[in-house]
Amino acid sequence: MTESATTQRFLIRGATLADGARTDLLLADGRIAAPGSDASSAGATVIDADGLIALPGLVDLHAHLREPGFEQSETVLTGTRAAAAGGFTAVFPMANTSPVADTAGVVEQVLRLGEAAGYATVQPIGAVTVGLAGERLAELGAMADSRAKVRVFSDDGKCVSDPLLMRRALEYVKAFGGVIAQHAQEPRLTEGAQMNEGALSGELGLTGWPAVAEESIIARDVLLAEHVGSRLHVCHVSTAGSVDVIRWAKARGVDVTAEVTPHHLLLTEELASGYDARYKVNPPLRRAEDVEALRAGLADGTIDIVATDHAPHPVESKDCEWDAAAFGMVGLESALSVVQASVVDNGLLGWTDIARVLSAAPARIGRLDGHGLPLETGAPAELFLYDPAASREFSTRDLAGKGVNSPYLSMTLPGRVVATFHRGYATVLDGTVVEELEVARG
């Protein structure tokens, strides 16, 4: 199924672009058109964007949409509704589904589910190893050549810990410009780990997860990437030491990119003190010094992008004792508000930086065309309107996916997504996800 162009037209009046310029934007035939001509604007729905920022649609390089196999947690439809609510127009779903997305057949299935849902571009990530078992390489070439055109490969949820397999994977993807996105977690150093290792894990009686378990894998992998001349992406960087290793690798010219999640930019390990499993996540929340280093790394370009690691789980998997609970938190709906709170409102990043780290750079790393482009005449109409002056007590009403495992419930967060446009049609209007998309599907 492919979508045909929408007949919807929108005239967005007085929006502020990332660079501060004010403009009108006409969305017609799935593109940004030149406003001004009365004929082209005729019949357009007018949206007053006074005080709103218009940004390129956000691109999430790391999300768990759970389909196929874990539809009780999320589906491609519900997950992309959550994405639209957060201003995203493209999502890269991770491969830890059931069956695992380790064949051309499964990635094409996920691609089709995304097309049928219509809320965002869904660009599947393929597994590195068969069944995420870390034993032999999956059919990377067949996934790359499939209709899903996979370019990002990851065993996320698990680390590709065998150095020889990691080397082979890095070598293999060079043929088609692919990248290996590593979940950096030395398994032997994190057996039974429950939270960040330190004084607090001792006090709470929870098994610690040392920073070196992440840093040692990143150090190894940047050296492997350099050795074979390939491209590495590091998922959810969480420690100050990891930022140092990546900064060192980039200075050497290693082709490495890195991501940080909104939650690692804002939250710290102290939240584990109440044993509320909403704060249990992989990698774990770290110390305030780590948060500072991650913010600085994002500001100086050591960390390239923000990715949500949206990880929905059913209530029963989180509403239980800490040790038994699943790792992960939902993040698509809250991402930009959390980023605004952690790095925009304190002046570390501006809105042009936000357009880079949450849209242009993830699209470039994932080799995704048609997203992350400046909002200029002729560009695809992939954009959203955001009110940075808004403030809200975050609640389940703000969640549009199936997961309610958000760490931000009852926290006050800045900003609000007012409208999102994908392929020129509205997926969010007046801050609410559009239930019935006005798009003809072929």
Ligand SMILES: NC(=O)N[C@@H](CC(=O)O)C(=O)O
């Ligand atoms: N981040 C998490 O805590 N959980 C992720 C796996 C992962 O991203 O490693 C999940 O699939 O639930």
Ligand SMILES: [Zn+2]
């Ligand atoms: Zn992971």
Ligand SMILES: [Zn+2]
């Ligand atoms: Zn993940």
